[in-house]
Structures are given as structure tokens and as C-alpha cells.
Amino acid sequence: MTTTRPAGPAAGPREVVGAGEAACHHGEILQGVFLDERRRPCHALVTLPMHGPGAHAAFLRRSDDGPDAVTVTPPGRAKARAAALLAVRACAAHRGVEPCGGELRLSGDLPVGLGMGSSTSDVIATVRAVADSYRLRLAPQTIARLAVRAEGACDPLMLGPGPLLFAQRQGRVLEALGTALPPALVVGCTLGGGAPVDTLSLSARTDDDREPARYERLRRMLRTAVADADPALLGRVSTASARLGQRVLHHPEFETLTAIADRTGATGVQIAHSGNVAGLLFDPRAPGLHRRVRHCLRALDGDGMTPTVNFSTGTNSGTTTGATPPDRRGDHRPHHRPGPHLPERGPLPWTSTSPRPSADRT
Structure with a gap:
């Protein structure tokens, strides 16, 4: 349940x-096959959280409608509708009343298909809206279970911004890695011209006997990076994970992206494992940060990887990659330069960061 209620139909x-x-996220820091508490191989991930806009939902529950009579605006959000149907039944059972349908309205400016958790954001907002209509506040674990049932797998957006190794197909946490990721400035961009990715078309990962061992090593490294607040080790982990993900994703820009990271002194790169959003990680304490980021932005632009947002891990203020921060008194939407295939759902969100270095600073 939330205190901010988006505009919806009158009751x-x-x-x-x-x-x-x-909320949303900016892809993954780490994703692969790990060992669970019973030493069984398990698909899991660690997302890179973002503060900022995601999905908003309003649910108008009608007691005269049957439980399957749920309409969705905008149309085509099948996963959100499935989540609404599941949530209606779960909440009605909790209240001891008959389930009923209603009208679900979704809004937000999170692009679809870029690997930023748009479908999970829709689903979580929907479940929370349905629960709110029953005057209930569901536990995050309950929301996770409903989300997995609605979409087959989900991101851990219902569990807060702390770094979690999350089994996305089971909706459960394998390990809480700490309270926050190491400090890092993330310079975001899009690959593939910003075109959305059909995650169902991605080939299955190769789960050979060596796979859990590789990812368990990265898990230990990430655990140490979090404990030591080490942005350099964070970058090593995310780059290694992104490189392993290339076996499935095959981004033609990958080597160019890592070369830009090397030239500009980034600690590493991170790439969504189910989309075309990517980022370069910088140590915010490194000397010459403004100059490094400026050169990074120019290099990305020159190589056709459109810069989108820059944000910092673990903070709450935001801006875009524009030369100046947005006017906080007015429009908070970014003045970005979208790729030719940016989805119509809305612009990329500006998110948590200190103001971006302007182009005339060194």
C-alpha cells in the first residue's frame, strides 16, 4: 500500500x-547459476537498483463484477492482468469475502524491453494496488510469490534497494549481501540502438558442471566488494558477469564498451541480462572524475551507444546526462536523446546521482 495515489477512476x-x-532497476550486476542452501544449482541475480520513477497502478475494485472481469489500461499488459487476478483472489481470501473484478490502470515512464524490470514493476504496482483496494499491505515475500506466478520470473524490486542474490524463478532470496552496494557513479547507455529485447527469444544458458563454480567465485567477490565498499572490485564482478552473459546476449558493442571503460578509467561495465541497457561504473573518489565522465560520454555518443542517465549507488537525488541538471521545480523528465527504436512507453528515467559534470569542466 502506498501513500501516493495516481489519478484513477472515480469510485x-x-x-x-x-x-x-x-521502482525500477538498471539491469544486473551479477546473474548466473549459483548453489542454494542445499547445494543445488539455482538461477539467481543481483540487480543494480535505481531511485526514481517506475510503474504506478490504480485498481478500481467493483463488487458487482466477477473475479475474472479485470480490464487493463493501457491494453496488452498481460502480466499485470494476471497479477491482478491472482492478487484479487489472495486478498479476498484473506478478508474472507468473495473475489471480484475491476479496472486496472497503469502509468509510468519506464521503457519496456530494455532490461530495467518494466514488467516486474508493473506487476508489483498492480499487486500493491489490488491489496490497497482491500485495505491490506502484503509482505514482500507474498508479492514475490504472486509476481513469479504472474510472469514466470521476477526481479527483487519488492524487497528494497539492498543488494540481494535473488532466485528470480522462485521468488526467494538466496543471500542478503549487505546494506548497500559500494559507491559508484554509473554512466548509463543503450546498446542495439535502444531496441527492446524479446526475452522469450533468448537462448537458454549453458548450465555445464563448471557454471556454478564460476558464479560462486563471483558471488564471493561481490560479497567482499560490498563488505569493503570497494567500487573497483564491484566493477570486476559486473564486467565478468557481463562477459559470461555474452554467450547468450551477443552484443556486438561489447568489446567497444569495455574498451571505452578501459580508456576512461571506469572500474567496469554492467549490462542487463534481458535487455539493451548498459552502464559504465566509475569510482566517485577517483581523481579527474569529471574529465573521465566527459570523455566517456563523448566516446559512447561517437560509437552509437546513446548516453541515457548517470546515477550514483546509494543516494536519492537524480539527474540526466544533459549538460545541466533538470529544473527540480518543474518537469522531472530527462532531456535525453533517445535512440531510434526507444519504446513508446516513455523516456528513460533520470535517477539517483550527484549532478553530472558539465562539458566545460576538467
Whole structure:
């Protein structure tokens, strides 16, 4: 349940409105096959959280409608509708009443298909809105279970920004790695011209006998990076994970991206494992940071990898890669330069960061 209620349909005498929202992320720091508490191979991931806009949902529950009579605006959000149907039944059972349908309205400016958790954000916001209409606040673990049932796998957006090794197909945490990721400035960009990725078309990962051993090593490295607040080790982990992910993703820009990271002194790169969003990680304490980021932005632009956002891990203020921060008194949408295939759902969000270095600083 949330305190911010997006605009939604007015409720009649036999109608109740609920609202919910959910954040997004910027792809993964680490994703692969790990060993669970019983030493069984398990697919899991660690996302790179972002503060900023995600999905908003309003659910108008109508007691006269049957439990399957749920409409969704905008149309085509099948996963969100599935989540609404599941949440209606779960909440009604908790209240001891008959389930009923209603109208779900989704809004937000998170692009689809770039690997930023857009579908999970929709699903979580939907579940929270349905629960709010029943005047319930569901536990994050309950929301995770409903999300997995609705979309087959989900990101850990319902569990907060702390770094978690999360089994996305089971909706459970394998390990809480700490309270926050190491400090890093992330310079975001899009690959593939910003075109969305059909995650169902991605080939399955190669799960040979060596796979868990490789990823368990990266897990230990990430655990140390978090404990020591070490941005250099964080970059090594994310780059290694992204390189292993190339066996499935085959981004033609990958070597160029890593070369830019090397030339500009970034600690590493991170790439969404189910989309075209990527980022270069910088140590915010490194000397010449403004100059490094400026050169990085120019290099990305020159090689056709459109810069999108820059943000810092573990903070709450945000801006875009524009030369100056947005006016916080007015429009908070980014003045970005979208790729030719940026989805119509909306612009990339500006997120948590200190102001981007302007182009005339060294």
C-alpha cells in the first residue's frame, strides 16, 4: 500500500479504489547459476537498483463484477492482468469475502524491453494496488510469490534497494549481501540502438558442471566488494558477469564498451541480462572524475551507444546526462536523446546521482 495515489477512476457506491507503485532497476550486476542452501544449482541475480520513477497502478475494485472481469489500461499488459487476478483472489481470501473484478490502470515512464524490470514493476504496482483496494499491505515475500506466478520470473524490486542474490524463478532470496552496494557513479547507455529485447527469444544458458563454480567465485567477490565498499572490485564482478552473459546476449558493442571503460578509467561495465541497457561504473573518489565522465560520454555518443542517465549507488537525488541538471521545480523528465527504436512507453528515467559534470569542466 502506498501513500501516493495516481489519478484513477472515480469510485461509485459499490467500488473501492486502491493504488500502488514500484521502482525500477538498471539491469544486473551479477546473474548466473549459483548453489542454494542445499547445494543445488539455482538461477539467481543481483540487480543494480535505481531511485526514481517506475510503474504506478490504480485498481478500481467493483463488487458487482466477477473475479475474472479485470480490464487493463493501457491494453496488452498481460502480466499485470494476471497479477491482478491472482492478487484479487489472495486478498479476498484473506478478508474472507468473495473475489471480484475491476479496472486496472497503469502509468509510468519506464521503457519496456530494455532490461530495467518494466514488467516486474508493473506487476508489483498492480499487486500493491489490488491489496490497497482491500485495505491490506502484503509482505514482500507474498508479492514475490504472486509476481513469479504472474510472469514466470521476477526481479527483487519488492524487497528494497539492498543488494540481494535473488532466485528470480522462485521468488526467494538466496543471500542478503549487505546494506548497500559500494559507491559508484554509473554512466548509463543503450546498446542495439535502444531496441527492446524479446526475452522469450533468448537462448537458454549453458548450465555445464563448471557454471556454478564460476558464479560462486563471483558471488564471493561481490560479497567482499560490498563488505569493503570497494567500487573497483564491484566493477570486476559486473564486467565478468557481463562477459559470461555474452554467450547468450551477443552484443556486438561489447568489446567497444569495455574498451571505452578501459580508456576512461571506469572500474567496469554492467549490462542487463534481458535487455539493451548498459552502464559504465566509475569510482566517485577517483581523481579527474569529471574529465573521465566527459570523455566517456563523448566516446559512447561517437560509437552509437546513446548516453541515457548517470546515477550514483546509494543516494536519492537524480539527474540526466544533459549538460545541466533538470529544473527540480518543474518537469522531472530527462532531456535525453533517445535512440531510434526507444519504446513508446516513455523516456528513460533520470535517477539517483550527484549532478553530472558539465562539458566545460576538467
